[in-house]
Amino acid sequence: MTTAFVDFQNVWLAYNDELLALNQFAVEDISLQVHRGEFIAIVGPSGCGKSTFMKLTTGLKMPSTGSIHIAGAPVTGPLKISGMAFQAPSLLPWRTTLDNVLLPLEIVEPYRSNFKAKRAEYEARAVKLLHSVGLVGYERKFPWELSGGMQQRASICRALIHEPQMLLLDEPFGALDAFTREELWCILRDLHAVQKFNVILVTHDLRESVFLADTVYVMSKSPGRFIVKREIDLPRPRELETTYTKEYTDIVMELRKHIDAIHTKSSTTKAKKKKKKPGSRGPH
Numbered sequence: 001m002t003t004a005f006v007d008f009q010n011v012w013l014a015y016n017d018e019l020l021a022l023n024q025f026a027v028e029d030i031s032l033q034v035h036r037g038e039f040i041a042i043v044g045p046s047g048c049g050k051s052t053f054m055k056l057t058t059g060l061k062m063p064s065t066g067s068i069h070i071a072g073a074p075v076t077g078p079l080k081i082s083g084m085a086f087q088a089p090s091l092l093p094w095r096t097t098l099d100n101v102l103l104p105l106e107i108v109e110p111y112r113s114n115f116k117a118k119r120a121e122y123e124a125r126a127v128k129l130l131h132s133v134g135l136v137g138y139e140r141k142f143p144w145e146l147s148g149g150m151q152q153r154a155s156i157c158r159a160l161i162h163e164p165q166m167l168l169l170d171e172p173f174g175a176l177d178a179f180t181r182e183e184l185w186c187i188l189r190d191l192h193a194v195q196k197f198n199v200i201l202v203t204h205d206l207r208e209s210v211f212l213a214d215t216v217y218v219m220s221k222s223p224g225r226f227i228v229k230r231e232i233d234l235p236r237p238r239e240l241e242t243t244y245t246k247e248y249t250d251i252v253m254e255l256r257k258h259i260d261a262i263h264t265k266s267s268t269t270k271a272k273k274k275k276k277k278p279g280s281r282g283p284h
Contacts, residue, residue, distance in 0.1 A: 003072055004033035005198055006057065006166075011066035013052060020064050025223040026052045030066070032217070032226060039192055039199040041209035041216045043255065045262055049224025050202040054168050057200060058082050071165060079166075080108065083159030087171040089151040091143040091158075098139040101126040101157045111162060122161075129157040132194075133187050149180035153187065160191070166198040173208065182240055185211055193237060206255045210248060211238055218258045228258050 011030040014020035027049040034040055042050050055061040056068060059075045068075040070082075083104075091100045105111040105122050115122065127139060133153040143151055152172060159167060169188075173181040189212060192199055203209055209216045210232055218228035232251060234242060242248050 005036040005071055006034035007069040008032050009067045011056065011063045011068060013056060013061060014064045027224040029225050034198065037196045037198060039212060039214045041201040041203055041213035042219060043203060043206060043209050043216060044219030045221050048219040048221050050219055051170055054170055054202060058168060081164055082166040082168055083164040084168045085155045085159040085172050087174045089155035091151055091154060093143050096140050096142055097135065097154050098126055100154055101130065101161050103158060104162050108162060126161055129160060133157060149176055149184060152176065152184060164197060169201045171203060188212060206252050207243060210251050211243060216255060218255060221262055230255060
């Protein structure tokens with residue numbers, strides 16, 4: 001039996017003891033197993049707990065109950081085997097593109113201790129990464145000299161420079177135009193195909209999730225729990241032409257119906273609460 005690379009068992013999280021005492025959870029009853037090298041995407045309404053799930057996966061938050069194992073080891077604090085990228089590239093404006101990509105190696109052990117001695121080796125690694133995402137000739141440019149799409153490419157390189165086993169992406173392409181976004185889909189697809197790291201992608205874009213992921217999970221409204229697991233059986237490698245096929249659009253529409261059902265249920269619940277007479281009390 002193969003051990004899951006990411007293994008959540010009955011995980012619940014309340015953000016503090018007071019909320020825990022009131023049984024108010026940010027996420028509840030999360031159980032999932034992700035194979036090594038698998039690309040998963042998490043979709044759901046705003047505020048459902050997608051980003052909270054990311055924090056649990058990286059060890060930035062500890063569960064109130066349940067257990068989390070990554071690469072066979074229990075998660076007890078921030079993981080060094082993961083890299084992260086967000087919607088805002090957050091490149092340091094006074095550092096060149098190359099120096100921004102190198103930053104994690106300057107501040108995280110074991111790289112920090114030998115950074116000066118191995119700088120040439122690390123620079124070669126960073127340049128190779130930048131070239132793989134189409135940033136040839138931009139190594140010495142500053143962030144303000146790059147477009148938004150170029151900055152996001154550099155941000156992904158920074159997340160991968162220490163060769164993590166897992167890449168976590170929180171709405172990484174949400175601020176980009178459609179054409180640039182699809183370019184970056186293809187870059188991420190190719191990086192994953194070559195390096196075989198795990199990917200957890202949080203996104204509002206159903207098309208993006210179906211194009212990139214092996215498995216898409218749909219989260220309910222807060223408190224978040226996974227209500228749908230949809231394996232994406234479209235063959236790889238997936239070209240952008242795939243997004244025009246019936247098989248692809250059928251999966252996107254299927255996921256859209258699940259999201260719409262969440263919104264409909266939420267609206268119905270709110271309407272029922274409004275109809276209650278002032279001073280009336282619900283069931284205990």
